[in-house]
Amino acid sequence: MSAFPPAREQQRKMEEGRAYSQDGVLSHLEMLEAQAHELALKQEETEQQEEKLARLKARVQELRLRRDELQAKVDLQQKRLLGKEGVVTSSAPDAAQPSDRAVLEWKMKSVQAMLQVFYLTGISGKLTKHGVCFCISTAYEGTYLDSYYLDLLTKPEVRIRRHSVPVFIPLEQLAKKYLQTDIKRFLSVLSDHLNAYVGRRYQADQLQERFSERLEGALQRNSLCNVLVFNYNTSGKNQTFPFSAKLLYGDLCRSLPTEAVVSCTPDAPASLAGRTAAHSDVFRHVALHKAFDSISSPEEGLDRAP
Amino acid sequence: MENSIYQVYEDEIQSLEEEIKMLAEKYEDSQQESTFFSDEEILMSMKSFQTEFQGELKGQESPSDLKAQLESLEADLSFLMKFTGIWFTSHSKKTVEKTGSRTIQKHRLSGNCHSLPFQLEFQLLEIKSKESVSAVITDLNVIMESGEYSGVSKFVSSTEEHGNLLPFFKSLSSYAEWYEHRRCTFLHFKTRYPDIVKLPEGLLGDYIVLRNPEPSGFELMIVWKIHVDEDGRTTPVLDLLTKVPEQVLEQNITTIENAPTCFRSMLLLFGIETAIENLIKVVGLKK
Structure with a gap:
């Protein structure tokens, strides 16, 4: 064994040295490789971007062309129609023979x-x-x-x-x-x-939509919309709702109520209380949202009166 | 930054695609609306179409598919017309305005409801949303020979005023059914009692005359009107008018005076046919 010590020593040193320089070169190479990769990626990305942009541009061109062609076709068609005024039959001499399809x-x-x-x-x-x-x-x-x-x-x-x-x-x-x-x-x-x-529902929706400021909250209805209950006033400026109405639709095949019960709060002025019968009559004969049009205008004067 | 460059192009592409779609639809619509082929032309094309395309063109729908589709649509249409009694004889439409989801079309429609001819013009505004299409009828114009169908004029004007197209069809159907029923009833009695029943205005008139065959015999006139109110409800209105020679009148004055009232209660109790039948028997028996 003792005959080989120098060789062994040498070998050990060589190995160390190799490891050393190998480390340096490798890391350098790795770094270079990474840089190259990054560069390639960037390049690829720009290429892709350019490609995408080119594709988009081409598509825009293509579409513009198609639009212009179509526009021309439509213009021509309109001009022909205006000239002929009306229906073009297939027997018209200049019309191309249409295919069976x-x-x-x-x-x-x-x-x-x-x-x-x-x-x-x-x-x-x-x-x-x-x-x-x-x-x-x-x-x-x-x-x-x-x-x-x-x-x-x-x-x-x-x-x-x-x-x-x-x-x-x-x-x-x-x-x-x-x-x-x-x-x-x-x-x-x-x-x-x-x-x-559907007619009853539509009227109730219209009333809610167009006259919400004259209604106290939402109007109450059942799913069949054949019972409607709401409190209302006749001028949207008021914060009080002296009237209350209950509409009953006895005939399920009609969209006008068969019964309209209108009452007035006890503290309301007599001029208002006197109008309940008239309101009830309007509700029974006119569509709900139109009824509101007709009962509101004359009342406004009364509300403003001292 | 880069994304915004794309965005500009992508936006333009989208708006161009929409524009192209609209133009294509406009072209198709006008093409459809401005062309007309007669039934003969269609039949000819139908025949030659199948032979012409045999063994050709794999990409397009095959002729038999197109033919089957057309036949199935026509079967649906003829079923609906038979079922409802509403026969459309011609229909044309013209697109007046088309912007995005809004379309306004002018329609002209003519046809028969049972035996009654009608003609309609209206505008149809359609607004497409994601879930549904909403449709509104405006500028409704109903053309009917109102001189002949006197009962409908009031109803027709209220229909036009409110754009009530759907109830119009309903009431027209019910009116036309009554009209047909009246014709059949008159025909039935004319055939059964030819000596007594007279039809001065023919089967389509709104009255019949019952006349005792004897020279001095008296005469009854049954007027049968079909009334349509403003809401479109149809009701038959029957009345009895009497024309009695003096000597008969002297004998039976109260009976004759009461006749119209009796007739009305008879109508309520027995219905139209039996009430008329009874009257005919009375007229035939007299003297």
């Missing part, structure tokens, strides 16, 4: 449009595999409101498969009475109920 697609769109118009009549629908799905639309005057669906099975007997009619509408009762014998009558009566309900 175009003709059929035109027909499809016009049938679709006519089907949509049925929505305005109050009853629309479509045939299903096992029956018909009806849609009952509702409106208050010219404003169309909610639509309700009724999916009917027609075989072996007429049955309601699914529906979106609110629970407080006496659907089951009506179905029992008419569904098997007269579907048309059934839908017509159901539509009366739905239209009347």
Whole structure:
């Protein structure tokens, strides 16, 4: 063993030295590598950004071009229509012969449009595999409101498969009475109920929305909107609400109350108390939000009087 | 900073896309609205379409799909017309204004409700929101031959005033059903009692005359009007008018005077058909 000490020593020293210089070089290299990586990343990022920007620019160009083409097409179309004043038939000499597909697609769109118009009549629908799905639309005057669906099975007997009619509408009762014998009558009566309900709700909403300053808080109503209770005054400037009204809608197929009980607080001036009968009469004959228009104006003078 | 550069472009892209969509819709709408094909043309296209495209064009909907779709839509439409009794014979619309979610269209619609012809013009304002579409009817104009259907004129003007399109269809249907019912009833009695029942204005008139076949026989006139009130409720109103020769009148003065009142209570008790039937029998028996 003793014959090799110098060699062993040398080896040990060499190893130490190697480790030393190796450390320095490696860390240097690592540093360089990191820098290069960072640079590459940055470069990549800018490249990506530029690419994205270029892509966006190209897209904008493309869209602008398409917009201009389309605009030109629309302008041309308008000009042609104005020149011809009215319907262009396919027999017009300069019209290009439309393809059969175009003709059929035109027909499809016009049938679709006519089907949509049925929505305005109050009853629309479509045939299903096992029956018909009806849609009952509702409106208050010219404003169309909610639509309700009724999916009917027609075989072996007429049955309601699914529906979106609110629970407080006496659907089951009506179905029992008419569904098997007269579907048309059934839908017509159901539509009366739905239209009347939606009409009452619409009037109450309008009143709340337009005349909230004349109402004491929110008006109270039940879900069917056939009982409404509210306290009110006739001029929004007042902080007191001397009148209170209770409207009862006895006929569920109508949106005007059958009974309107109006009372006045005992401390109110006699001039106000004398008007309760007139108010009650207006409520029974005029839509709620319109009734407020007509009962408020003459009263204002009275309120201001000393 | 960098993000804001993108933002400028992205915003422009979005607004361009919206603009393109609107223009495309406008083009499509006008194209649809300004074209018209007759039923023959459509039938021809339907026939040639299927042969022409056989084995061609995989990307587009196949001809049979398009045809099936069209047929199913037409089946829906004809079912609805039959069911409701409202037959649309022509419909055209024109987009007046289209901005974002707001669309105003002018519609012209004509058709028959059972046997009654009608024509409508109105504007439809539609506002699309995320959940639903709200629709409002304005400028409603109802054209009906009001001379012939005298009962409806008041109702028609209140319909126009309030834009009451939905109740209009309901009441028109019920009016038309009564109208049809009256025609059938008159026809029934005319066929059954041809010697007694006279129809001076034909089956579509609003009265019949019951005349005893004998020369001095007396005459009863039943006037059957169909009344539609401002709220659109339809009610039949029947009245009895008497035209009696003097010698008959002398004998039965009270009976004749009471006849209209009796007729009214008979209507309430037995209904229209039985009440008329009874009158006919009385007229036939006399003398």
